[in-house]
Amino acid sequence: MERNRDDFAQKVKTEIAKRAGYMCSWPGCGKLTEGPSSKPTGAVSIGVASHICAASPGGPRYDPGQTPGERASADNGMWLCQDHAHLIDAPASAHSADQMRQWKRQHEVRVRMDLAGQRPKEVVEVAGEHIATGKGNVTGLDIQGPAIIKPGTRSVAEGEGNITATRIGYPRRKAEQ
Ligand SMILES: [Zn+2]
Secondary structure, eight states: SSSSSSOOOHHHHHHHHHHTTOOOSSSTOOOOOOOEEESSSSEEEEEEEEESSSSSTSSTTTTTTSHHHHHTTTGGGGEEEEHHHHHSSTTTOOOOOOHHHHHHHHHHHHHHHTTTOOOOOOEEESSEEEEEEEEEEEEEEEEEOOOOEEEEEEEEEEEEEEEEEEEEEOOOGGOOO
């Protein structure tokens, strides 16, 4: 192994992994990195404790202002799947340390919410034409929960009765019904 590398100790790697819920911290990835092997015992790992600022001079985002202790601390680590660990340290990588820290914070917020049983609902994307015609309860676009409505989305409802072009709401909890 090279000298002058401030690598993470095993217990620091474990701390980085646990803080990420053993999931990749890359935005939109969230891949689980630990799981059972195909045998009755044993586990496989595809997780990597990546350095936000490199462990040695010349590495990606190396910060000469860090002490060796800071460089090897969990605060300087980000848990990623192997694909994204590769991508973040690729020579052409344009991702800054600040960007990585922001991603890490966002991921930790999600993991903390999940841990507290407040998993954020999946955000659905809505696009295209939603046309409804008829009698009675006519609803063009009915969205339950958080949604991104893409530009150009059309919602039309025509007919007799209770006409709603677009309804955006959250499912009621049982106690409220
Ligand atoms: Zn990933």
